[in-house]
Amino acid sequence: MASVELRQVRKAYGALPVIHGVSLAIEDGEFVALVGPSGCGKSTLLRMIAGLEEITAGEVIIDNAVVNELTPRERNIAMVFQSYALYPHMTVAENMGFNLRLSGTPKPVIAERVAEAARMLDLMPLLDRKPAQLSGGQRQRVAMGRAIVRNPAVFLFDEPLSNLDAKLRVQMRAEIKQLHQKVGTTSIYVTHDQIEAMTLADRIVVLNQGKVEQEGTPMELYKKPANLFVAAFIGSPAMNLLDGTVDGDGGEPSARLGDGTAIRIAPDRKVKRGQAIKVGLRPEHLSPGVGGTALAGQTLLVEPTGAQTHIIFDLAGHPVVAIVDGEYPARYGARFEANIPPEQVHVFDRETGVAL
Secondary structure (H helix, E strand, O other), X not given: OOOEEEEEEEEEEOOEEEEEEEEXXXXXXXXXXXXXXXXXXXXXXXXXXXXXXXXXXXXXXXXXXXXXXXXXXXXXXXXXXXXXXXXXXXXXXXXXXXXXXXXXXXXXXXXXXXXXXXXXXXXXXXXXXXXXXXXXXXXXXXXXXHHHOOOOOEEEEEOOXXXXXXXXXXXXXXXXXXXXXXXXXXXXXXXXXXHHHHHHOOEEEEEEOOEEEEEEOHHHHHHOOOEHHHHHHOOOOOOEEEEEEEEOOOOOOEEEOOOOOEEEOOOOOOOOOOOEEEXXXXXXXXXXXXXXXXXXXXXXXXXXXXXXXXXXXXXXXXXXXXXXXXXXXXXXXXXEEEEEOHHHOEEEEOOOOEEX
16 A cells, blocks of 8 residues: 655646646545546546656655656556456456466466455456456456456546446445455545545545645535535535625624525624625525525425435525425425525635635
C-alpha cells in the first residue's frame, strides 16, 4: 500500500488548459472518489496518476517518491477500466495471470495468486471459462481480479460500473467496497454517479472544469456543501434551489421568495437584510407535519416508489420535490403542504454561489 499526493498538477492540450493546479493528499489505505460531470477532468487526472497522460506541470507522488518520469509499470499501480479489456481467446485464469506471466513470475506463484483472487471475488467456478461465456458483472470481476493478483500499491478505477445494468451496478458496488475492506489497498475511484461515490468512498473530491470544488467525507459534502455546484451535485433527488431575498432582523432571519413566501433561516447563517440568495431545500427534509416553515402549493406530480412517495409541487412558480416515507394520499392538482426546520435550510449567495 502507499499514499498518493498531487502537488499543483496541471494539464493542457496545447493552449487549452483542462486541469488547473489540483493539489490532493490521499492517505495510505484510503478510498477516495473523484466525482463530477462529464468533461470536468476526473479521468484525465486519474490517467496522469497512472502515467498514461503526460503532466504539463506539478508533481505526482506515490509512496513518498515523485513518479512524473516513471512508466505506468514502474509506478506499481493497477487500473480497472470501464471497458473490461479481457483477451477473448484466454480463460478467466489466463486473463487474471497474464501480466504476472509477462513479468516472469513463476507458474506456482501465479496459480496461487489467481486462486486467492478468484476466491475473494467468487470466481473459482469460472476459471476455465472464456469471456464470451460470462455476464457483464462476471467480466468486471475478472478485470478486478487481474488487478488484484499484482498486489499493487494503488488501485485506480475509471468508471468501472458504467457498462452494467442498474441491478448489477448495485451488486458490484458492494463487491468493490468489500474488496477494499479485505485488501485495504489505497484506491482512487472515478465516477460521475454521486451515489456510487457516497456509498463507496471514505472521502469524495468534487471536480468542476478542472478544479476542486470541495473535498470531504460523504456526509460532510451532503450536510455542508461549500457552494451551489456541490449542493446541486450531491444528493438524489437533487437539492431544490430557489431565488430569494433575505428578510428579518436579529435572531430570526428569513428568505422571502418571489411570491412572498417566507422561509425561516437558522440564525447562525451569515446573511444580511436585502441580500440576494439561493435557498436550498433537500427533498428528504420537506415533509408533511408540524414544525419549521410551512410551504404549500399545487401538486404537479406524484411518484410512488414503494418505500417512499416523491411529490412535486409548485412553490413560487418553481417545481419543488418533496420525499414522504411510505404511501401518501396526494393527487394531482390538490394542495400539498410541507414543513422544513430552519436548520435544514441551506443558503447561498446568489452572485458568488458560496454557502453562507
